[in-house]
Amino acid sequence: MQIIFCYEKLILCEQGRIRPIFQSLLITGTGSLTVLKRANSKSKVTSTTSSRTSSVVSTESDSYADVDLGTEKLPAIDTPEASHVCSIRLRHLLRRIQKDDISKQDLQKNIEYAASVLETVYIDETRRLCDEDDELSEVEPDAVPSEVRDWLALTFTRSMSNIKRRGEEKPKFRSVAHAIRAGIMVDRIYRRLSSSAGLHVPPHVLLLLKHLDDWSFDVFAVNSAADGHALKFVGYELLQKYDLITKYKISSSQLENFLLALETGYSKYKNPYHNLCHGADVAQTVHYVLSQSKLAHWLTDLEVFATLIAALIHDFEHTVALLYNDRAVLENHHISASFRLLKQEEHNILSNLSREEYREFRALVIDMVLATDMSFHFQQIKNMKNLLSMPENIDKPKALSLVLHCADISHPAKEWGLHQHWTELLLEEFFRQGDREKELGLPFSPLCDRNSTLVAESQIGFIDFIVDPSFAVMTDMLEKVLTPLHQQNTRNIDQAITEEVFEKSDRSTNTSPLSTSTTYELKKPWSECLQINKARWKERAAKGLYLIK
Numbered sequence: 001m002q003i004i005f006c007y008e009k010l011i012l013c014e015q016g017r018i019r020p021i022f023q024s025l026l027i028t029g030t031g032s033l034t035v036l037k038r039a040n041s042k043s044k045v046t047s048t049t050s051s052r053t054s055s056v057v058s059t060e061s062d063s064y065a066d067v068d069l070g071t072e073k074l075p076a077i078d079t080p081e082a083s084h085v086c087s088i089r090l091r092h093l094l095r096r097i098q099k100d101d102i103s104k105q106d107l108q109k110n111i112e113y114a115a116s117v118l119e120t121v122y123i124d125e126t127r128r129l130c131d132e133d134d135e136l137s138e139v140e141p142d143a144v145p146s147e148v149r150d151w152l153a154l155t156f157t158r159s160m161s162n163i164k165r166r167g168e169e170k171p172k173f174r175s176v177a178h179a180i181r182a183g184i185m186v187d188r189i190y191r192r193l194s195s196s197a198g199l200h201v202p203p204h205v206l207l208l209l210k211h212l213d214d215w216s217f218d219v220f221a222v223n224s225a226a227d228g229h230a231l232k233f234v235g236y237e238l239l240q241k242y243d244l245i246t247k248y249k250i251s252s253s254q255l256e257n258f259l260l261a262l263e264t265g266y267s268k269y270k271n272p273y274h275n276l277c278h279g280a281d282v283a284q285t286v287h288y289v290l291s292q293s294k295l296a297h298w299l300t301d302l303e304v305f306a307t308l309i310a311a312l313i314h315d316f317e318h319t320v321a322l323l324y325n326d327r328a329v330l331e332n333h334h335i336s337a338s339f340r341l342l343k344q345e346e347h348n349i350l351s352n353l354s355r356e357e358y359r360e361f362r363a364l365v366i367d368m369v370l371a372t373d374m375s376f377h378f379q380q381i382k383n384m385k386n387l388l389s390m391p392e393n394i395d396k397p398k399a400l401s402l403v404l405h406c407a408d409i410s411h412p413a414k415e416w417g418l419h420q421h422w423t424e425l426l427l428e429e430f431f432r433q434g435d436r437e438k439e440l441g442l443p444f445s446p447l448c449d450r451n452s453t454l455v456a457e458s459q460i461g462f463i464d465f466i467v468d469p470s471f472a473v474m475t476d477m478l479e480k481v482l483t484p485l486h487q488q489n490t491r492n493i494d495q496a497i498t499e500e501v502f503e504k505s506d507r508s509t510n511t512s513p514l515s516t517s518t519t520y521e522l523k524k525p526w527s528e529c530l531q532i533n534k535a536r537w538k539e540r541a542a543k544g545l546y547l548i549k
Helices: 007-014 048-067 082-098 104-129 146-156 160-165 173-195 203-209 219-225 230-241 252-266 276-292 301-313 329-343 355-370 374-388 396-408 416-439 455-502 525-542
Strands: 002-006 024-028 033-037
Touching: 082 104, 203 219, 203 230, 219 230, 219 276, 230 252, 230 276, 230 301, 252 276, 252 301, 252 329, 276 301, 276 396, 301 329, 301 355, 301 396, 329 355, 355 396, 374 396, 374 455, 396 455, 416 455, 416 525, 455 525
Parallel strands: none
Antiparallel strands: 002 024, 024 033
16 A cells, blocks of 8 residues: 655645645555655745635635535546645544544545545656756755765655756755655654544543653543543553554554453552552653653564553552562562453454564563562662673663663652652552551551651652662663664764765875764653652651641
8 A cells, every 4th residue: 555645735734725745755555654756845826816716726625525525526636626625535534533423435435535636646746756856956066975965865855866867966955854854744644544543532632642752741631531541542642652553463442452451450449549540650651761761762662562561561450468478479460460361352462473472572571560569679779780880781671670660669750749649649548558457456567557657758768768769770771771872873874974975085184084972861850850859848847747738
């Protein structure tokens, strides 16, 4: 399957204006993108009559593109207004899909019409490709070596035939940047459209999920807007962000069933803290670390998949720790219960993994979930410190286990409002355990006596001895893992450019290669949050304010 999107037309039509095509992009069945053509953005309408005509056509096109879903009254696929009407109709279809108000037959007919229109545009634009100028030809003759110019044109504009004919014309970097941005945008639109029919995300929930890349993501707001289904929508969006639904051919119905079953398990004991919101929040925090630190670039798709699923299931069917006295009993239960769920056909999102992939996936998930056992905390931190002191590479399961563990205890490192709310919920869960202990005539576990627990002091200690040191070690680990990757990427880019730049230069001169001194910089929003939250708790402790609010 090949689909061509006209990027500027798609964006500007949404704003109610019509402009010449900015970029035609070919999307193959695998989702890869190729820039086919950039039209002359400087073209102007010189005829008042033609301007009026296009305005009339636009108005009429808008009306019958939205009235019904039939394709009989739409313009012929080779007419000028067809692509404009096609873009309006696609927007209309998207709204209907979001409302679950469209039949498969109507959807199929309209997609066939859109494909025909886009194929026609592709043919027309390709025919003109060799005859029209591109901004790549406007660059100064000596700005870049011809080999670099040819590489840019071949990679980003598909105009190698032009280059062979006009060997002395040079590409302009500005058009390359436009092409890259257009490609990224169209890729996102394509992925959204290709998977939106699988799981309906309400528009007001989707607005909140746009902040999924923020450090202090408000999972409570999402859960409220989603009527108690934060884990379902957060889990779905995360898997979609990494294109894992497509890559592993996950059935939409099985995925939805699996996520709903996780929510049911998280709600089984009605825990104030260890519930579906916590599962969703930990998964989102793991995603932040993977994406913002670029750790995902160090991992395979399967490892990213396993990490996100481990985060989603890590406290599945969590019950009161009072019931157990063995090590990692809770964590073992989270794992075994989750994999029992995955063995059921209606929940099996792993059905298309090979045997080898399943074994690797399962081993990674088990390692990561077991590492969330707080009784292993100090041993885990000690082991990672030892690894950091050695020259050898860090084992991926250990690195990912530390990321998940830090995400599991991350609420003191979030903005104050979120941290305060999480603290309130966690202490209420502790207090309920203390109430049960009191009923059974057992001594109170630490922080479980609702009448004597010093909230401020407990959180200061938690930050000083657990959270802050854990995040410091995770930061060191990320920098050790990612700095060489960053340097290698920089070195590869610089080497390629340097070879091109100096290939035709005077080799007898003492010219130094381009510098590769760019250092890897890790964003650490948790550092400031930890300092602010600790200061607030100290203020409360000094005033004798031991209550949450």
